[in-house]
Amino acid sequence: MMIASCCTRLRILPGIIFSKLAILIVITFLLLSVGTSTSDAMSAKVEDLRIGLKNSTTRLVIEVDQKISPYVFGLANPYRIVIDLPKVNFVLPNQRFSIRGGVIDRLRYGAFRPESSRLVLDLKTPAKVSRKFILSPNLNNNWRLVIDLSPTDHEEFVSTMRPKPTIKESQLVPKKPLPTVPKPFDLPTIVIDAGHGGVDPGAIGISGVHEKDIVLSYAKEIKRQLENKGGIKVYLTRDKDVFIPLRDRVKFARSVDADLFISLHANSHKNSKTNGFSVYTLSENASDAEAQALAAKENKSDVIGGLDLGAYSNDVQNILIDFTQAKTNELSVILARDNLISEASFSVKLLNRPWRSAGFAVLKAPDIPSALIELGYLTNKKEEGQLQNQNYRKNLSSAIARSLLKYLKNN
Numbered sequence: 001m002m003i004a005s006c007c008t009r010l011r012i013l014p015g016i017i018f019s020k021l022a023i024l025i026v027i028t029f030l031l032l033s034v035g036t037s038t039s040d041a042m043s044a045k046v047e048d049l050r051i052g053l054k055n056s057t058t059r060l061v062i063e064v065d066q067k068i069s070p071y072v073f074g075l076a077n078p079y080r081i082v083i084d085l086p087k088v089n090f091v092l093p094n095q096r097f098s099i100r101g102g103v104i105d106r107l108r109y110g111a112f113r114p115e116s117s118r119l120v121l122d123l124k125t126p127a128k129v130s131r132k133f134i135l136s137p138n139l140n141n142n143w144r145l146v147i148d149l150s151p152t153d154h155e156e157f158v159s160t161m162r163p164k165p166t167i168k169e170s171q172l173v174p175k176k177p178l179p180t181v182p183k184p185f186d187l188p189t190i191v192i193d194a195g196h197g198g199v200d201p202g203a204i205g206i207s208g209v210h211e212k213d214i215v216l217s218y219a220k221e222i223k224r225q226l227e228n229k230g231g232i233k234v235y236l237t238r239d240k241d242v243f244i245p246l247r248d249r250v251k252f253a254r255s256v257d258a259d260l261f262i263s264l265h266a267n268s269h270k271n272s273k274t275n276g277f278s279v280y281t282l283s284e285n286a287s288d289a290e291a292q293a294l295a296a297k298e299n300k301s302d303v304i305g306g307l308d309l310g311a312y313s314n315d316v317q318n319i320l321i322d323f324t325q326a327k328t329n330e331l332s333v334i335l336a337r338d339n340l341i342s343e344a345s346f347s348v349k350l351l352n353r354p355w356r357s358a359g360f361a362v363l364k365a366p367d368i369p370s371a372l373i374e375l376g377y378l379t380n381k382k383e384e385g386q387l388q389n390q391n392y393r394k395n396l397s398s399a400i401a402r403s404l405l406k407y408l409k410n411n
Ligand SMILES: [Zn+2]
Pocket: 195, 196, 202, 203, 211, 264, 265, 266, 298
């Protein structure tokens, strides 16, 4: 990932002083592909994001080519400021910027729903919006949405920043966001879930590749190969770069009466030598500390996407497995260990102890055998390259497709 100088893009704002030594906040700018559909062409373009500091005020400026109104609210646990916009295209460089000071720790942006976009600011401390206004275009700038943040305490954050009851998560995220599709008569049904998406990039590889893009390419390839074989119905939870809450992924699989659910991911590790394919199933107690840490990381998707866990997806985070799930769990283990891993072992390198288990929220469907696949490590240079290689993708997807068909035949 290229580290760019803060001053190349973070332009000086009138009345705002930028510290030359400012190097602490790491902001990940996520480049989204700019679509070519009519609605994309009509969407506003976010052309620049700037952060400035003056005394204790942190100013965020969103420069955009037409007038749009942001809806800003705060979420605690952890402290975040969420800025919802109508659907926009982010025309920004795929770079990291670093500055020091202020209340913002990290910033992410991307598609939230097909019709809306979202910025999420992770905060170092509770902060409130002290000013918020829109500036008209002038000689040098386009429309600018200006949001000033100043530090506050927990009580004030909770009382002033909470989303207004008129715009709750339940409205932003419709109860049934994905269409219910009738199951074709007698055809076995597989749901393939490309992890992350939109405002949640997932792991970021050493060359800057995003997990969300890698896993989407594998989901599409596995679907294509399964459909070529025929006699099977395959659904993707997403076929584009959009954020989907974890609970909705599970809900979708149940709504199409899936026989199998696989969630695709790519991993990261602080040791760049770590590499290999692995598969995870659901368990209340993790098989090992690493699997537990991985589940915690993958379960963070809703926090990263700016969902209010208290109001929206409490049950998703709460991994309790009752006895009705025992049979499903048995089948999930057969799917993971005896099919996915045994088939993949002929095609790709495996992680040591390639089958592990932990409390993954996305594997919670009580009646659908489910497994979470970590295709490989994006922090390993060789594997990051392999995962983007077309032949490697075809081979690994073919192994996964074969193992799913084998499972369906035998169970
Ligand atoms: Zn992931």
